[in-house]
Amino acid sequence: MNEQVSDSRVVEAALFSAGRPLTINEIKDATGLSENVIADSLEKLITEYNERDTALEVSKAGEKYVMQVKTGFAKHVVSLAPKEIPDRLLKTLALIGYHQPVKQVDLMRMLGAKVYEHVHELNEIGLVHAKKDGRTKILTTTKRFPEYFGINTADRKKISEWLAKKAGVKMKL
Protein backbone atom coordinates (compact mmCIF):
# COMPACT_ATOMS: atom_id res chain seq x y z
CA MET A 1 0.00 0.00 0.00
CA ASN A 2 2.75 2.34 0.97
CA GLU A 3 4.51 1.51 -2.30
CA GLN A 4 1.32 2.32 -4.21
CA VAL A 5 1.12 5.72 -2.55
CA SER A 6 4.70 6.42 -3.39
CA ASP A 7 4.11 5.51 -7.06
CA SER A 8 1.21 7.90 -7.38
CA ARG A 9 3.45 10.60 -5.88
CA VAL A 10 6.02 9.96 -8.60
CA VAL A 11 3.30 10.33 -11.24
CA GLU A 12 2.12 13.50 -9.49
CA ALA A 13 5.68 14.90 -9.63
CA ALA A 14 5.89 14.01 -13.34
CA LEU A 15 2.63 15.77 -14.24
CA PHE A 16 3.62 18.82 -12.22
CA SER A 17 7.12 19.23 -13.64
CA ALA A 18 6.18 18.58 -17.28
CA GLY A 19 3.70 21.45 -17.27
CA ARG A 20 1.89 19.95 -20.29
CA PRO A 21 -0.41 17.02 -20.96
CA LEU A 22 1.46 13.69 -20.91
CA THR A 23 0.57 10.29 -22.36
CA ILE A 24 0.89 7.22 -20.17
CA ASN A 25 3.86 6.26 -22.35
CA GLU A 26 5.62 9.54 -21.69
CA ILE A 27 5.11 9.07 -17.95
CA LYS A 28 6.42 5.52 -18.29
CA ASP A 29 9.55 6.72 -20.09
CA ALA A 30 10.16 9.40 -17.49
CA THR A 31 9.49 7.38 -14.35
CA GLY A 32 10.16 3.77 -15.29
CA LEU A 33 6.84 2.73 -13.74
CA SER A 34 4.63 0.14 -15.47
CA GLU A 35 1.60 1.23 -17.51
CA ASN A 36 -0.80 -0.39 -15.05
CA VAL A 37 0.72 1.31 -12.06
CA ILE A 38 0.62 4.63 -13.90
CA ALA A 39 -3.02 4.19 -14.94
CA ASP A 40 -3.99 3.34 -11.35
CA SER A 41 -2.02 6.27 -10.02
CA LEU A 42 -3.67 8.67 -12.45
CA GLU A 43 -7.15 7.54 -11.44
CA LYS A 44 -6.18 7.93 -7.80
CA LEU A 45 -4.78 11.42 -8.41
CA ILE A 46 -7.88 12.58 -10.33
CA THR A 47 -10.12 11.56 -7.44
CA GLU A 48 -7.76 12.88 -4.77
CA TYR A 49 -7.40 16.34 -6.36
CA ASN A 50 -11.18 16.52 -6.89
CA GLU A 51 -11.91 15.78 -3.28
CA ARG A 52 -9.13 17.83 -1.83
CA ASP A 53 -9.51 21.54 -1.15
CA THR A 54 -7.08 22.86 -3.76
CA ALA A 55 -6.89 25.20 -6.74
CA LEU A 56 -5.32 22.44 -8.83
CA GLU A 57 -6.71 19.45 -10.65
CA VAL A 58 -5.47 16.37 -12.44
CA SER A 59 -7.60 15.60 -15.46
CA LYS A 60 -7.74 13.67 -18.67
CA ALA A 61 -7.42 15.64 -21.88
CA GLY A 62 -7.97 13.35 -24.83
CA GLU A 63 -5.45 10.54 -24.47
CA LYS A 64 -3.28 12.60 -22.19
CA TYR A 65 -3.25 13.59 -18.55
CA VAL A 66 -2.55 17.02 -17.20
CA MET A 67 -2.18 18.88 -13.91
CA GLN A 68 -3.65 22.35 -14.20
CA VAL A 69 -5.31 25.21 -12.38
CA LYS A 70 -9.07 24.70 -11.90
CA THR A 71 -11.08 26.87 -14.29
CA GLY A 72 -12.37 29.20 -11.59
CA PHE A 73 -8.86 30.22 -10.51
CA ALA A 74 -7.23 30.52 -13.93
CA LYS A 75 -8.24 34.10 -14.70
CA HIS A 76 -6.54 35.35 -11.54
CA VAL A 77 -3.17 34.00 -12.39
CA VAL A 78 -2.88 33.82 -16.16
CA SER A 79 -0.52 36.80 -16.27
CA LEU A 80 2.00 35.00 -14.03
CA ALA A 81 2.41 32.01 -16.28
CA PRO A 82 5.35 32.31 -18.65
CA LYS A 83 4.43 33.06 -22.25
CA GLU A 84 5.02 30.49 -24.94
CA ILE A 85 6.39 33.22 -27.20
CA PRO A 86 8.93 35.48 -25.51
CA ASP A 87 8.30 39.25 -25.58
CA ARG A 88 11.32 39.94 -27.78
CA LEU A 89 9.78 37.78 -30.54
CA LEU A 90 6.30 39.11 -30.03
CA LYS A 91 7.27 42.65 -31.06
CA THR A 92 8.81 41.46 -34.30
CA LEU A 93 5.80 39.23 -34.92
CA ALA A 94 3.36 42.12 -34.41
CA LEU A 95 5.26 44.30 -36.90
CA ILE A 96 5.31 41.53 -39.49
CA GLY A 97 1.54 41.10 -38.94
CA TYR A 98 0.98 44.79 -39.58
CA HIS A 99 3.39 45.47 -42.45
CA GLN A 100 3.00 42.18 -44.30
CA PRO A 101 4.10 41.34 -46.91
CA VAL A 102 7.30 42.97 -45.68
CA LYS A 103 10.90 42.59 -46.83
CA GLN A 104 13.19 41.24 -44.14
CA VAL A 105 15.65 44.01 -44.98
CA ASP A 106 12.98 46.66 -44.34
CA LEU A 107 12.11 45.05 -41.02
CA MET A 108 15.79 45.13 -40.18
CA ARG A 109 15.79 48.90 -40.73
CA MET A 110 12.89 49.21 -38.30
CA LEU A 111 14.15 46.95 -35.51
CA GLY A 112 17.82 46.25 -36.11
CA ALA A 113 19.85 43.16 -36.89
CA LYS A 114 18.21 40.99 -34.22
CA VAL A 115 15.36 40.65 -36.74
CA TYR A 116 17.19 37.84 -38.55
CA GLU A 117 17.28 35.68 -35.46
CA HIS A 118 13.68 36.50 -34.57
CA VAL A 119 12.40 35.65 -38.06
CA HIS A 120 14.21 32.34 -37.85
CA GLU A 121 12.58 31.53 -34.51
CA LEU A 122 9.12 32.71 -35.59
CA ASN A 123 9.47 30.57 -38.67
CA GLU A 124 10.32 27.58 -36.49
CA ILE A 125 7.26 28.18 -34.29
CA GLY A 126 5.22 28.27 -37.51
CA LEU A 127 3.84 31.79 -37.17
CA VAL A 128 5.86 33.50 -39.90
CA HIS A 129 6.49 32.46 -43.48
CA ALA A 130 9.69 33.62 -45.21
CA LYS A 131 9.98 33.46 -48.99
CA LYS A 132 13.28 34.13 -50.69
CA ASP A 133 13.26 37.23 -52.90
CA GLY A 134 16.63 38.03 -54.41
CA ARG A 135 18.97 38.88 -51.55
CA THR A 136 16.24 39.36 -48.96
CA LYS A 137 13.10 37.51 -47.88
CA ILE A 138 9.47 38.46 -48.06
CA LEU A 139 7.81 37.88 -44.70
CA THR A 140 4.15 37.12 -44.08
CA THR A 141 2.20 35.55 -41.22
CA THR A 142 1.10 31.94 -41.59
CA LYS A 143 -2.38 30.41 -41.26
CA ARG A 144 -1.46 29.56 -37.72
CA PHE A 145 -1.19 33.24 -36.81
CA PRO A 146 -4.92 34.13 -36.88
CA GLU A 147 -5.72 30.73 -35.34
CA TYR A 148 -3.30 31.32 -32.51
CA PHE A 149 -4.58 34.77 -31.62
CA GLY A 150 -8.22 34.08 -32.36
CA ILE A 151 -8.38 36.65 -35.14
CA ASN A 152 -11.39 35.72 -37.26
CA THR A 153 -9.76 36.27 -40.62
CA ALA A 154 -6.96 34.62 -42.51
CA ASP A 155 -6.73 37.50 -44.96
CA ARG A 156 -3.39 39.28 -44.55
CA LYS A 157 -4.74 42.69 -45.38
CA LYS A 158 -7.48 42.26 -42.81
CA ILE A 159 -5.04 41.04 -40.18
CA SER A 160 -3.05 44.20 -40.75
CA GLU A 161 -6.17 46.38 -40.48
CA TRP A 162 -7.28 44.52 -37.41
CA LEU A 163 -3.94 45.11 -35.64
CA ALA A 164 -3.96 48.78 -36.63
CA LYS A 165 -7.47 49.22 -35.31
CA LYS A 166 -6.73 47.46 -32.03
CA ALA A 167 -3.58 49.50 -31.49
CA GLY A 168 -5.28 52.75 -32.54
CA VAL A 169 -2.95 53.30 -35.47
CA LYS A 170 -3.82 54.83 -38.82
CA MET A 171 -3.35 52.36 -41.64
CA LYS A 172 -0.39 52.89 -43.87
CA LEU A 173 -1.36 53.62 -47.51
Next chain:
Amino acid sequence: MNEQVSDSRVVEAALFSAGRPLTINEIKDATGLSENVIADSLEKLITEYNERDTALEVSKAGEKYVMQVKTGFAKHVVSLAPKEIPDRLLKTLALIGYHQPVKQVDLMRMLGAKVYEHVHELNEIGLVHAKKDGRTKILTTTKRFPEYFGINTADRKKISEWLAKKAGVKMKL
Protein backbone atom coordinates in the same frame (compact mmCIF):
# COMPACT_ATOMS: atom_id res chain seq x y z
CA MET B 1 -13.43 31.70 6.69
CA ASN B 2 -14.56 30.51 3.30
CA GLU B 3 -13.16 33.72 1.80
CA GLN B 4 -9.83 33.08 3.57
CA VAL B 5 -9.67 29.56 2.15
CA SER B 6 -10.42 30.86 -1.27
CA ASP B 7 -7.64 33.47 -1.00
CA SER B 8 -5.02 30.86 -0.21
CA ARG B 9 -6.27 28.87 -3.23
CA VAL B 10 -5.69 31.89 -5.45
CA VAL B 11 -2.16 32.15 -4.09
CA GLU B 12 -1.72 28.41 -4.67
CA ALA B 13 -2.88 28.83 -8.29
CA ALA B 14 -0.46 31.76 -8.70
CA LEU B 15 2.53 29.73 -7.46
CA PHE B 16 1.57 26.78 -9.66
CA SER B 17 1.13 28.90 -12.80
CA ALA B 18 4.32 30.91 -12.45
CA GLY B 19 6.61 27.89 -12.17
CA ARG B 20 9.24 30.12 -10.60
CA PRO B 21 9.78 31.83 -7.25
CA LEU B 22 7.52 34.86 -6.79
CA THR B 23 7.74 37.85 -4.46
CA ILE B 24 4.71 38.81 -2.39
CA ASN B 25 4.48 41.91 -4.59
CA GLU B 26 4.31 39.87 -7.77
CA ILE B 27 1.49 37.80 -6.30
CA LYS B 28 -0.22 41.01 -5.21
CA ASP B 29 -0.01 42.52 -8.70
CA ALA B 30 -1.42 39.41 -10.30
CA THR B 31 -4.16 38.58 -7.83
CA GLY B 32 -5.12 41.92 -6.33
CA LEU B 33 -4.92 40.41 -2.83
CA SER B 34 -3.43 42.43 0.03
CA GLU B 35 0.11 41.73 1.25
CA ASN B 36 -1.16 40.52 4.62
CA VAL B 37 -3.61 38.09 3.07
CA ILE B 38 -0.87 36.80 0.76
CA ALA B 39 1.62 36.37 3.62
CA ASP B 40 -0.96 34.47 5.68
CA SER B 41 -1.93 32.33 2.71
CA LEU B 42 1.70 31.47 2.03
CA GLU B 43 2.26 30.35 5.64
CA LYS B 44 -0.88 28.27 5.44
CA LEU B 45 0.18 26.67 2.15
CA ILE B 46 3.68 25.84 3.42
CA THR B 47 2.22 23.99 6.42
CA GLU B 48 -0.53 22.36 4.42
CA TYR B 49 1.80 20.96 1.72
CA ASN B 50 4.22 19.77 4.40
CA GLU B 51 1.51 17.87 6.22
CA ARG B 52 -0.30 16.57 3.17
CA ASP B 53 0.72 13.37 1.42
CA THR B 54 2.01 14.91 -1.81
CA ALA B 55 5.09 15.07 -3.99
CA LEU B 56 4.89 18.85 -4.05
CA GLU B 57 5.85 21.53 -1.57
CA VAL B 58 5.40 25.25 -1.15
CA SER B 59 8.45 26.85 0.35
CA LYS B 60 10.44 29.98 0.77
CA ALA B 61 13.28 30.44 -1.72
CA GLY B 62 15.47 33.38 -0.78
CA GLU B 63 12.99 36.21 -0.32
CA LYS B 64 10.48 34.61 -2.66
CA TYR B 65 8.00 31.75 -2.53
CA VAL B 66 7.83 28.78 -4.83
CA MET B 67 5.94 25.58 -5.54
CA GLN B 68 8.28 22.70 -6.41
CA VAL B 69 8.79 18.95 -6.33
CA LYS B 70 9.91 17.65 -2.91
CA THR B 71 13.56 16.66 -2.91
CA GLY B 72 12.92 12.92 -2.57
CA PHE B 73 10.90 12.76 -5.79
CA ALA B 74 13.19 14.81 -7.97
CA LYS B 75 15.28 11.88 -9.15
CA HIS B 76 12.21 10.09 -10.55
CA VAL B 77 11.26 12.88 -12.93
CA VAL B 78 14.64 14.23 -13.90
CA SER B 79 14.12 13.40 -17.58
CA LEU B 80 11.08 15.67 -17.67
CA ALA B 81 13.02 18.50 -16.04
CA PRO B 82 16.65 18.36 -17.17
CA LYS B 83 19.28 19.97 -14.98
CA GLU B 84 20.64 23.33 -15.99
CA ILE B 85 23.74 23.51 -13.81
CA PRO B 86 26.47 20.93 -14.39
CA ASP B 87 27.42 18.86 -11.34
CA ARG B 88 31.06 19.97 -11.53
CA LEU B 89 29.94 23.53 -10.66
CA LEU B 90 27.84 22.48 -7.68
CA LYS B 91 30.85 21.70 -5.46
CA THR B 92 32.37 25.12 -6.09
CA LEU B 93 29.00 26.75 -5.50
CA ALA B 94 28.41 24.86 -2.24
CA LEU B 95 31.81 26.07 -0.97
CA ILE B 96 31.19 29.68 -1.98
CA GLY B 97 27.72 29.56 -0.40
CA TYR B 98 29.14 28.37 2.91
CA HIS B 99 32.37 30.36 3.15
CA GLN B 100 31.06 33.62 1.69
CA PRO B 101 32.36 36.24 1.49
CA VAL B 102 35.35 34.20 0.36
CA LYS B 103 38.48 35.20 -1.52
CA GLN B 104 38.86 33.49 -4.88
CA VAL B 105 42.45 32.68 -3.95
CA ASP B 106 41.28 30.82 -0.82
CA LEU B 107 38.78 28.88 -2.88
CA MET B 108 41.62 28.04 -5.24
CA ARG B 109 43.46 26.44 -2.32
CA MET B 110 40.47 24.24 -1.64
CA LEU B 111 39.68 23.21 -5.21
CA GLY B 112 42.64 24.07 -7.42
CA ALA B 113 42.92 26.18 -10.53
CA LYS B 114 39.62 25.01 -12.06
CA VAL B 115 38.03 27.46 -9.64
CA TYR B 116 38.70 30.34 -12.05
CA GLU B 117 36.68 28.73 -14.80
CA HIS B 118 33.93 27.72 -12.39
CA VAL B 119 33.64 31.19 -10.91
CA HIS B 120 33.43 32.62 -14.41
CA GLU B 121 30.61 30.25 -15.33
CA LEU B 122 28.73 30.72 -12.06
CA ASN B 123 29.00 34.45 -12.57
CA GLU B 124 27.57 34.12 -16.06
CA ILE B 125 24.65 32.03 -14.79
CA GLY B 126 24.04 34.76 -12.23
CA LEU B 127 24.56 32.65 -9.11
CA VAL B 128 27.86 34.12 -7.92
CA HIS B 129 28.98 37.70 -7.60
CA ALA B 130 32.71 38.48 -7.91
CA LYS B 131 34.09 41.79 -6.69
CA LYS B 132 37.67 42.74 -7.43
CA ASP B 133 39.83 43.09 -4.33
CA GLY B 134 43.47 43.80 -5.10
CA ARG B 135 44.80 40.84 -7.02
CA THR B 136 42.01 38.50 -6.01
CA LYS B 137 38.22 38.63 -6.00
CA ILE B 138 35.74 38.46 -3.19
CA LEU B 139 33.04 35.94 -3.98
CA THR B 140 29.50 35.93 -2.68
CA THR B 141 26.32 34.27 -3.83
CA THR B 142 23.67 36.36 -5.56
CA LYS B 143 19.99 36.68 -4.68
CA ARG B 144 19.31 34.07 -7.31
CA PHE B 145 21.29 31.42 -5.42
CA PRO B 146 18.81 30.73 -2.59
CA GLU B 147 15.92 31.15 -5.04
CA TYR B 148 17.35 28.62 -7.41
CA PHE B 149 18.11 25.97 -4.83
CA GLY B 150 15.09 26.63 -2.66
CA ILE B 151 17.09 27.81 0.36
CA ASN B 152 14.62 29.48 2.69
CA THR B 153 16.65 32.59 3.43
CA ALA B 154 18.51 35.31 1.58
CA ASP B 155 20.76 36.07 4.57
CA ARG B 156 24.33 34.94 3.91
CA LYS B 157 24.98 33.78 7.46
CA LYS B 158 21.77 31.79 7.45
CA ILE B 159 22.58 30.34 4.03
CA SER B 160 25.83 29.07 5.60
CA GLU B 161 23.90 27.48 8.44
CA TRP B 162 21.37 25.96 6.07
CA LEU B 163 24.15 24.42 3.96
CA ALA B 164 25.99 23.09 7.02
CA LYS B 165 22.82 21.45 8.28
CA LYS B 166 22.14 19.86 4.89
CA ALA B 167 25.73 18.61 4.70
CA GLY B 168 25.35 17.12 8.19
CA VAL B 169 27.95 19.39 9.76
CA LYS B 170 27.42 21.02 13.13
CA MET B 171 27.74 24.79 13.11
CA LYS B 172 29.91 26.41 15.77
CA LEU B 173 27.86 28.69 18.00
Next chain:
Amino acid sequence: MKNSDENHLIPKSVSNEVLNHLLFHKSLISEEDEAGRINKYVEMVKSLENDYTSIKSKFEREIMVMFELVIEHRLDPWDIDLVKFSKLYLKKVRKEKNVDLVTAGYIVLTAWTILKLQSDKLLESSLQSEGEEISWDVIPDWFVEDDKYDYTTAILQGEMPIEERIRRKGDRKVTLFELVEAFNEAKNTVKLRELMSETRERQRIMGEKNDLKNIDEKLHKENMEEDINIVWSRICDFNGAAIPLSRICNGNKDDFIRTIMSVLFLAAEMKINVWQKKFPYGEIFVQRCDT
Protein backbone atom coordinates in the same frame (compact mmCIF):
# COMPACT_ATOMS: atom_id res chain seq x y z
CA MET C 1 86.54 32.31 -34.40
CA LYS C 2 89.33 30.73 -32.48
CA ASN C 3 88.88 28.49 -29.58
CA SER C 4 89.69 30.03 -26.22
CA ASP C 5 93.37 29.64 -25.47
CA GLU C 6 93.26 27.99 -22.14
CA ASN C 7 90.70 25.25 -22.65
CA HIS C 8 89.22 23.82 -25.71
CA LEU C 9 89.49 20.26 -24.57
CA ILE C 10 86.43 19.27 -22.57
CA PRO C 11 86.52 16.13 -20.43
CA LYS C 12 84.11 13.48 -21.67
CA SER C 13 82.29 13.17 -18.37
CA VAL C 14 81.22 16.80 -18.43
CA SER C 15 79.87 16.69 -21.96
CA ASN C 16 77.87 13.55 -21.24
CA GLU C 17 74.95 15.51 -19.86
CA VAL C 18 74.69 17.61 -22.98
CA LEU C 19 75.01 14.51 -25.14
CA ASN C 20 72.27 12.76 -23.25
CA HIS C 21 70.17 15.83 -23.59
CA LEU C 22 70.59 15.85 -27.37
CA LEU C 23 69.99 12.11 -27.65
CA PHE C 24 66.85 12.43 -25.62
CA HIS C 25 65.53 15.04 -28.04
CA LYS C 26 66.51 12.85 -30.96
CA SER C 27 64.47 10.02 -29.52
CA LEU C 28 61.46 12.29 -29.33
CA ILE C 29 61.43 13.51 -32.89
CA SER C 30 60.37 11.63 -35.97
CA GLU C 31 61.42 13.88 -38.83
CA GLU C 32 64.58 12.82 -40.60
CA ASP C 33 65.86 16.39 -41.07
CA GLU C 34 65.65 17.09 -37.36
CA ALA C 35 67.38 13.83 -36.52
CA GLY C 36 70.14 14.68 -38.97
CA ARG C 37 70.66 18.03 -37.33
CA ILE C 38 70.76 16.56 -33.86
CA ASN C 39 73.27 13.96 -35.08
CA LYS C 40 75.38 16.83 -36.24
CA TYR C 41 75.15 18.47 -32.82
CA VAL C 42 76.14 15.19 -31.20
CA GLU C 43 79.19 15.05 -33.43
CA MET C 44 80.00 18.65 -32.49
CA VAL C 45 79.82 17.96 -28.78
CA LYS C 46 81.98 14.87 -29.21
CA SER C 47 84.50 16.92 -31.14
CA LEU C 48 84.67 19.39 -28.24
CA GLU C 49 86.91 16.81 -26.68
CA ASN C 50 89.29 17.57 -29.53
CA ASP C 51 90.24 20.76 -31.22
CA TYR C 52 87.35 22.21 -33.19
CA THR C 53 89.10 25.18 -34.76
CA SER C 54 89.05 23.21 -37.99
CA ILE C 55 85.26 23.60 -38.33
CA LYS C 56 84.78 25.82 -41.30
CA SER C 57 81.18 26.99 -41.05
CA LYS C 58 81.07 30.13 -38.94
CA PHE C 59 77.60 29.30 -37.79
CA GLU C 60 78.54 25.83 -36.68
CA ARG C 61 81.51 27.21 -34.79
CA GLU C 62 79.23 29.58 -32.91
CA ILE C 63 76.98 26.68 -32.02
CA MET C 64 80.07 24.89 -30.79
CA VAL C 65 80.81 27.87 -28.58
CA MET C 66 77.29 27.60 -27.16
CA PHE C 67 77.76 23.93 -26.31
CA GLU C 68 81.14 24.67 -24.91
CA LEU C 69 79.75 27.38 -22.65
CA VAL C 70 77.02 25.14 -21.35
CA ILE C 71 79.48 22.38 -20.61
CA GLU C 72 82.21 24.63 -19.20
CA HIS C 73 79.90 26.42 -16.85
CA ARG C 74 77.95 23.30 -16.04
CA LEU C 75 74.68 24.89 -17.03
CA ASP C 76 71.70 22.59 -16.80
CA PRO C 77 70.91 21.60 -20.40
CA TRP C 78 67.24 21.19 -19.36
CA ASP C 79 66.95 24.59 -17.86
CA ILE C 80 69.33 27.14 -19.30
CA ASP C 81 69.58 30.38 -17.41
CA LEU C 82 69.44 32.55 -20.50
CA VAL C 83 70.47 35.76 -18.78
CA LYS C 84 73.58 34.08 -17.43
CA PHE C 85 74.18 32.36 -20.74
CA SER C 86 73.96 35.62 -22.71
CA LYS C 87 76.42 37.32 -20.39
CA LEU C 88 78.88 34.43 -20.61
CA TYR C 89 78.52 34.30 -24.34
CA LEU C 90 79.15 38.02 -24.80
CA LYS C 91 82.15 37.80 -22.47
CA LYS C 92 83.56 34.94 -24.48
CA VAL C 93 82.90 36.75 -27.77
CA ARG C 94 84.78 39.82 -26.53
CA LYS C 95 87.83 37.67 -25.80
CA GLU C 96 87.85 36.20 -29.27
CA LYS C 97 89.67 37.90 -32.07
CA ASN C 98 87.89 36.78 -35.23
CA VAL C 99 84.36 37.22 -34.08
CA ASP C 100 81.62 36.93 -36.61
CA LEU C 101 79.44 39.63 -35.16
CA VAL C 102 76.45 38.73 -37.29
CA THR C 103 76.36 35.16 -36.05
CA ALA C 104 77.16 36.17 -32.49
CA GLY C 105 74.40 38.74 -32.61
CA TYR C 106 72.04 36.14 -33.99
CA ILE C 107 72.81 33.77 -31.14
CA VAL C 108 72.30 36.41 -28.48
CA LEU C 109 69.09 37.47 -30.21
CA THR C 110 67.92 33.86 -30.25
CA ALA C 111 68.68 33.53 -26.56
CA TRP C 112 66.66 36.63 -25.79
CA THR C 113 63.82 35.55 -28.03
CA ILE C 114 63.58 32.29 -26.14
CA LEU C 115 63.78 34.23 -22.90
CA LYS C 116 60.96 36.47 -24.05
CA LEU C 117 58.89 33.45 -25.06
CA GLN C 118 59.48 32.00 -21.63
CA SER C 119 58.44 35.21 -19.93
CA ASP C 120 55.39 35.52 -22.18
CA LYS C 121 54.45 32.00 -21.19
CA LEU C 122 54.93 32.91 -17.56
CA LEU C 123 52.83 36.01 -18.07
CA GLU C 124 50.16 33.92 -19.75
CA SER C 125 50.10 31.41 -16.93
CA SER C 126 49.98 34.20 -14.39
CA LEU C 127 47.07 35.71 -16.29
CA GLN C 128 45.33 32.37 -16.20
CA SER C 129 45.61 32.44 -12.46
CA GLU C 130 44.49 36.08 -12.55
CA GLY C 131 47.75 37.16 -10.98
CA GLU C 132 46.90 35.58 -7.67
CA GLU C 133 49.65 34.24 -5.55
CA ILE C 134 49.01 31.61 -2.98
CA SER C 135 50.84 32.15 0.22
CA TRP C 136 50.96 28.92 2.17
CA ASP C 137 52.57 30.77 5.07
CA VAL C 138 49.19 31.85 6.32
CA ILE C 139 46.97 28.95 7.30
CA PRO C 140 43.46 29.70 6.07
CA ASP C 141 40.80 29.84 8.78
CA TRP C 142 38.72 27.12 7.14
CA PHE C 143 41.64 24.84 7.83
CA VAL C 144 41.77 25.74 11.52
CA GLU C 145 38.15 26.15 12.53
CA ASP C 146 36.49 22.80 13.12
CA ASP C 147 33.10 23.45 11.59
CA LYS C 148 34.52 25.14 8.51
CA TYR C 149 37.05 22.37 8.09
CA ASP C 150 34.38 19.70 8.52
CA TYR C 151 32.11 21.34 5.97
CA THR C 152 34.89 21.90 3.43
CA THR C 153 36.12 18.33 3.81
CA ALA C 154 32.60 16.96 3.53
CA ILE C 155 32.01 18.88 0.28
CA LEU C 156 35.40 17.93 -1.15
CA GLN C 157 34.61 14.30 -0.37
CA GLY C 158 31.39 14.46 -2.33
CA GLU C 159 28.72 15.57 0.13
CA MET C 160 26.30 17.86 -1.72
CA PRO C 161 23.94 20.05 0.29
CA ILE C 162 22.34 21.74 -2.74
CA GLU C 163 20.45 20.31 -5.66
CA GLU C 164 18.53 21.83 -8.51
CA ARG C 165 14.89 22.08 -7.63
CA ILE C 166 12.26 20.84 -10.02
CA ARG C 167 9.62 23.39 -10.82
CA ARG C 168 6.83 23.49 -13.31
CA LYS C 169 8.14 23.89 -16.84
CA GLY C 170 4.85 24.76 -18.45
CA ASP C 171 4.07 27.85 -20.45
CA ARG C 172 0.92 29.28 -21.92
CA LYS C 173 -0.28 30.79 -25.14
CA VAL C 174 0.13 34.49 -25.72
CA THR C 175 -3.11 36.42 -25.51
CA LEU C 176 -4.42 38.75 -28.14
CA PHE C 177 -4.07 41.63 -25.73
CA GLU C 178 -0.40 40.82 -25.32
CA LEU C 179 0.07 40.77 -29.09
CA VAL C 180 -1.51 44.22 -29.40
CA GLU C 181 0.62 45.48 -26.53
CA ALA C 182 3.69 44.11 -28.29
CA PHE C 183 2.63 45.92 -31.46
CA ASN C 184 2.41 49.22 -29.59
CA GLU C 185 5.84 48.65 -28.09
CA ALA C 186 7.26 47.72 -31.48
CA LYS C 187 5.87 50.96 -32.93
CA ASN C 188 7.65 52.93 -30.23
CA THR C 189 10.87 51.02 -30.85
CA VAL C 190 10.66 51.80 -34.56
CA LYS C 191 10.00 55.49 -33.84
CA LEU C 192 12.91 55.62 -31.44
CA ARG C 193 15.19 54.01 -33.98
CA GLU C 194 14.06 56.47 -36.65
CA LEU C 195 14.69 59.35 -34.30
CA MET C 196 18.12 58.05 -33.42
CA SER C 197 19.01 57.53 -37.04
CA GLU C 198 17.81 61.06 -37.92
CA THR C 199 19.90 62.48 -35.09
CA ARG C 200 22.91 60.53 -36.28
CA GLU C 201 22.37 61.79 -39.84
CA ARG C 202 22.13 65.37 -38.59
CA GLN C 203 25.29 64.92 -36.58
CA ARG C 204 26.99 63.46 -39.61
CA ILE C 205 26.03 66.46 -41.77
CA MET C 206 27.08 68.84 -39.00
CA GLY C 207 30.32 66.92 -38.78
CA GLU C 208 30.88 67.34 -42.51
CA LYS C 209 30.13 71.06 -42.24
CA ASN C 210 32.59 71.35 -39.41
CA ASP C 211 35.12 69.52 -41.50
CA LEU C 212 34.60 72.03 -44.32
CA LYS C 213 34.90 74.85 -41.82
CA ASN C 214 38.10 73.36 -40.54
CA ILE C 215 39.45 73.02 -44.04
CA ASP C 216 38.46 76.62 -44.73
CA GLU C 217 40.20 77.73 -41.56
CA LYS C 218 43.21 75.68 -42.46
CA LEU C 219 43.37 77.18 -45.93
CA HIS C 220 42.92 80.60 -44.45
CA LYS C 221 45.71 79.95 -41.99
CA GLU C 222 47.97 78.81 -44.79
CA ASN C 223 47.08 81.95 -46.82
CA MET C 224 47.75 84.07 -43.80
CA GLU C 225 51.24 82.69 -43.46
CA GLU C 226 51.84 83.36 -47.12
CA ASP C 227 50.48 86.90 -46.77
CA ILE C 228 52.73 87.62 -43.82
CA ASN C 229 55.74 86.41 -45.79
CA ILE C 230 54.85 88.68 -48.70
CA VAL C 231 54.33 91.72 -46.47
CA TRP C 232 57.50 90.96 -44.51
CA SER C 233 59.55 90.81 -47.71
CA ARG C 234 58.02 94.10 -48.82
CA ILE C 235 59.04 95.69 -45.50
CA CYS C 236 62.52 94.21 -45.80
CA ASP C 237 62.87 95.83 -49.22
CA PHE C 238 63.05 99.21 -47.46
CA ASN C 239 66.24 98.31 -45.56
CA GLY C 240 64.91 99.17 -42.14
CA ALA C 241 63.53 102.62 -42.90
CA ALA C 242 60.17 103.69 -41.49
CA ILE C 243 57.61 103.04 -44.22
CA PRO C 244 54.14 104.48 -44.68
CA LEU C 245 51.65 101.60 -44.95
CA SER C 246 50.37 102.90 -48.27
CA ARG C 247 53.81 102.17 -49.76
CA ILE C 248 53.57 98.47 -49.06
CA CYS C 249 49.99 98.08 -50.36
CA ASN C 250 49.13 97.79 -53.99
CA GLY C 251 46.03 99.95 -53.55
CA ASN C 252 43.17 97.46 -53.70
CA LYS C 253 40.96 96.78 -50.72
CA ASP C 254 41.76 93.07 -50.37
CA ASP C 255 45.47 93.76 -50.36
CA PHE C 256 45.01 96.50 -47.78
CA ILE C 257 43.23 94.05 -45.46
CA ARG C 258 45.88 91.40 -46.09
CA THR C 259 48.63 93.93 -45.37
CA ILE C 260 47.12 95.40 -42.25
CA MET C 261 46.47 91.88 -40.84
CA SER C 262 50.04 90.85 -41.58
CA VAL C 263 51.40 94.06 -40.08
CA LEU C 264 49.45 93.50 -36.90
CA PHE C 265 50.76 89.92 -36.74
CA LEU C 266 54.36 91.02 -37.32
CA ALA C 267 53.96 93.71 -34.68
CA ALA C 268 52.65 91.17 -32.23
CA GLU C 269 55.68 89.04 -33.07
CA MET C 270 57.85 92.09 -32.20
CA LYS C 271 59.34 92.01 -35.67
CA ILE C 272 58.15 95.49 -36.54
CA ASN C 273 57.01 98.67 -34.85
CA VAL C 274 53.73 100.20 -35.96
CA TRP C 275 52.57 103.73 -35.22
CA GLN C 276 50.19 106.33 -36.51
CA LYS C 277 51.06 109.97 -36.82
CA LYS C 278 47.62 111.54 -36.51
CA PHE C 279 44.81 109.55 -34.95
CA PRO C 280 42.37 108.45 -36.39
CA TYR C 281 43.02 109.27 -40.05
CA GLY C 282 46.75 109.92 -40.19
CA GLU C 283 49.28 107.71 -42.02
CA ILE C 284 50.34 104.45 -40.42
CA PHE C 285 54.09 103.75 -40.38
CA VAL C 286 55.92 100.45 -40.01
CA GLN C 287 59.58 99.79 -39.30
CA ARG C 288 61.65 96.66 -38.75
CA CYS C 289 62.70 96.24 -35.14
CA ASP C 290 66.15 94.82 -35.88
CA THR C 291 67.42 98.00 -37.50
